[in-house]
Amino acid sequence: MFNDQQTKALSSELNTDRIKVRDKANIKLSYLEGFDIIDTANNIFGFGGWAYTISSLEQVSQEVNANQNVVICYKAIVKVDVYDIDHSTMISRQDVGFGTGVARSLADAHENSAKEAVTDALKRSLRSFGNQFGNSLYDKSKSVAQNAPSNMPNAPANQNAGFGQNQAIPNQAPSQAMPNQAPNDQVMGDIQSLRNMGLDVVEQNGFLLVRGNNIFAKKDTIKALGFRWDSKTKQWYKQLSNAA
Structure with a gap:
């Protein structure tokens, strides 16, 4: 199909620069804008x-609020059809929106x-094609990526920069794992847990950094181990001095 x-594009991680945040009922919600979704579909398909x-x-409802504004709610059902290169095969998706x-x-309200x-x-129809259309944003913890402070000192300028000098955490005894620190059993246990998930852990400037494929699909476990997301460098990090 x-x-x-196209497969490579659909399998790629969502660029966090595309994510927008809005407040609703004092809750920060992450989302992708409509034009961005359409541009992405045009680029991929x-x-x-x-x-x-x-x-x-x-129309679902109509009322007047305390400010004498008209408040109207609509429900829509949209069907999306995606074709292969010669239009001989089609995938259809359908969902509801409000x-x-x-x-x-x-x-104006209508x-x-x-x-x-x-x-x-x-x-919502396009999100079934994966993270490029915001499927991962339906995870309630996803908005953390947009609000985490960029306070990692000496962090690389981008996600891949500087890793040539990073010190990988080898599969050795704790006393030899990180020569700059003396990690306790809990830290080494966290590292091993991440490795078991197919992720890499490196040490840089007193921080532990997590790398790997499909990293956002595993973010709940990463967060549970005390790592935080830095939106500027797009990395999960944890200060080693706090962990050891």
């Missing part, structure tokens, strides 16, 4: 390689609510 380039249809669009329009005029519902349904 998909060529090698091609301009003629996919299409969507609004299967249903209906939108709320708040405006002084009835027309317009805003309907558009939001369609966009929401489109994003």
Whole structure:
């Protein structure tokens, strides 16, 4: 169905620069914008390689709030079709979305609510194709990546820079594992747990850094071991002096 380039793109980790954050009921929610989702679909599937249809669009409710604004809610069902290169094979996905329009005029409230519902349904339909369409953001802990402080001293400028000088944590006895520190059994146990998941652990400038494929799919375990996400360098880190 998909060529090698498309498969590689769909399997790649979501670039955190694309993630936006908004407040809702004093909770920070991570999301991808509608235009970003459409651009990503065009880039991966091609301009003629996919299409969507609004299967249903209906008003759910209408009221007036305390500020005398009209509040209207719409529900939309959107179907997404993705084709192979010669349009001989098609994959279809369908999902529901909701939108709320708040405006002084009835027309504006209808317009805003309907558009939001369609966009929401489109994003939910496309998320079944993986992280490039924000599927990982439905993990409630995902928003941490956008709010973690960039306070790692001497961190590399990007995710891969500087690892040539990093000191890998070898499979040795704790007394030989990290010559700059004396890690306790708990630290070595954490390292081994991460290794068992197929991840790499390195030491740099007094910090433990975690690397590996599909790292966000394993973030709950990484967080549970005391690591934090640095959005600037895009790395999971834990200060060694605190852990040892």
